[in-house]
Amino acid sequence: MERPRHVEGSLKMSSNQPINVPLCDLGAQYQEIRTDVEAAVTRVLNSGQVILGPEVAALEREVADYCGAAEGIGCGSGTDALLLALHGLEIGPGDEVILPPFTFFATVGSVLRCGATPVFADIDPITFNIDPKEIAAKVTDKTKAIMPVHLYGQCADMEPIWKIAEKNNLVVIEDAAQAIGAEYQGKKTGTLGGIACFSFYPSKNLGTYGDAGLVTTDNPAWAARMKALRVHGMEPKYYHKYLGWNARIDAIQAAILRVKLPHLERWTIQRQAAAERYDELIEATRLHRFMQRPAVMEGRRHVYNQYVVRVPVSERDTLMQHMRQNGVSCEIYYPLPLHLQECISHLNYRPGDFPISEEACHSVIALPMFPEITALQQQRVVDVCAGYRMKQTRVAA
Numbered sequence: 001m002e003r004p005r006h007v008e009g010s011l012k013m014s015s016n017q018p019i020n021v022p023l024c025d026l027g028a029q030y031q032e033i034r035t036d037v038e039a040a041v042t043r044v045l046n047s048g049q050v051i052l053g054p055e056v057a058a059l060e061r062e063v064a065d066y067c068g069a070a071e072g073i074g075c076g077s078g079t080d081a082l083l084l085a086l087h088g089l090e091i092g093p094g095d096e097v098i099l100p101p102f103t104f105f106a107t108v109g110s111v112l113r114c115g116a117t118p119v120f121a122d123i124d125p126i127t128f129n130i131d132p133k134e135i136a137a138k139v140t141d142k143t144k145a146i147m148p149v150h151l152y153g154q155c156a157d158m159e160p161i162w163k164i165a166e167k168n169n170l171v172v173i174e175d176a177a178q179a180i181g182a183e184y185q186g187k188k189t190g191t192l193g194g195i196a197c198f199s200f201y202p203s204k205n206l207g208t209y210g211d212a213g214l215v216t217t218d219n220p221a222w223a224a225r226m227k228a229l230r231v232h233g234m235e236p237k238y239y240h241k242y243l244g245w246n247a248r249i250d251a252i253q254a255a256i257l258r259v260k261l262p263h264l265e266r267w268t269i270q271r272q273a274a275a276e277r278y279d280e281l282i283e284a285t286r287l288h289r290f291m292q293r294p295a296v297m298e299g300r301r302h303v304y305n306q307y308v309v310r311v312p313v314s315e316r317d318t319l320m321q322h323m324r325q326n327g328v329s330c331e332i333y334y335p336l337p338l339h340l341q342e343c344i345s346h347l348n349y350r351p352g353d354f355p356i357s358e359e360a361c362h363s364v365i366a367l368p369m370f371p372e373i374t375a376l377q378q379q380r381v382v383d384v385c386a387g388y389r390m391k392q393t394r395v396a397a
Ligand SMILES: *Cc1c(COP(=O)(O)O)cnc(C)c1O
Pocket: 077, 078, 079, 080, 103, 104, 106, 107, 149, 175, 177, 178, 199, 200, 201, 211, 212, 213
């Protein structure tokens, strides 16, 4: 990194225009695989088999094999995957599920949708994942499952979670929506609990052009039940054994995902290289004291669905404003913890109940991250942040 330090705007393209950096750029990837994607879509359209069928079955096999799980069941979205897991385990009214308050809403929404009661356990301040030390005290005789979320692409600390689950006879449901390909002690997500839930939403590491999701499990009875639930609990045809719903994945989306899956490892490595470059650039501009970089814990493979830094609460919003004014996109995942969401006010949680999650909501910033992000774009992101720091230091002086 030979460029001058702390010089914002030093990175102009030859046109002398500062470059804009998007949060995520799906277009670059589409151009790369366009021919294959279009051929896959055409193949499905020509086959006439647009609901379930061979493309869906093949995707299920391929994703399950990728993860190392016995079975995969494709479904309409990551949210459907969570619902299939909970209904598949017959979790419902009167049951409790333990989960973190710092995650996307679908994690808690699915628990409430199936009629169960969400019980929150605060997160670890370094990884932003559920803190196993907080879980034990939340277990009651109504607890049925623990739902760790592998947030931003790094696995939750599973070993102590497995111990609590085993001791209390609970099922672990992985919310692996952001973490396909991530590993814990050499094992991939999809195999780190009883059931795992994946999302193929476009911005996820394996994203399609629409909505889709998938569950994995090694348990044949749960798999059979979830497969039936996906088609209105029907088994055999027109005999409804369970109350399910339509949670099917489109055959077209399955075919597209089959094109993308063989590229996933390379895209993951590109994300990791981009994360490393951010790490270096932040250090080179001496921002690292101000801007806490993501920590990769021992025995874990982080797949960087997001590269999330943490800055002082008093600076976060002004820094974001500065970044956006300078053409650098950034986002807050997530600005309000789940326990304080309006639609669950009836659970009577209060500000201060989960201080680590609440603090995270006020201090995190996701920087632009996608496999195709260039060194130039990353340099621009960090230069703009360094420019903000310089301005702050000047004001203080
Ligand atoms: C994206 C996501 C979901 C939901 O997935 P959809 O496909 O959008 O329904 C659930 N949990 C987490 C943590 C997510 O990031």
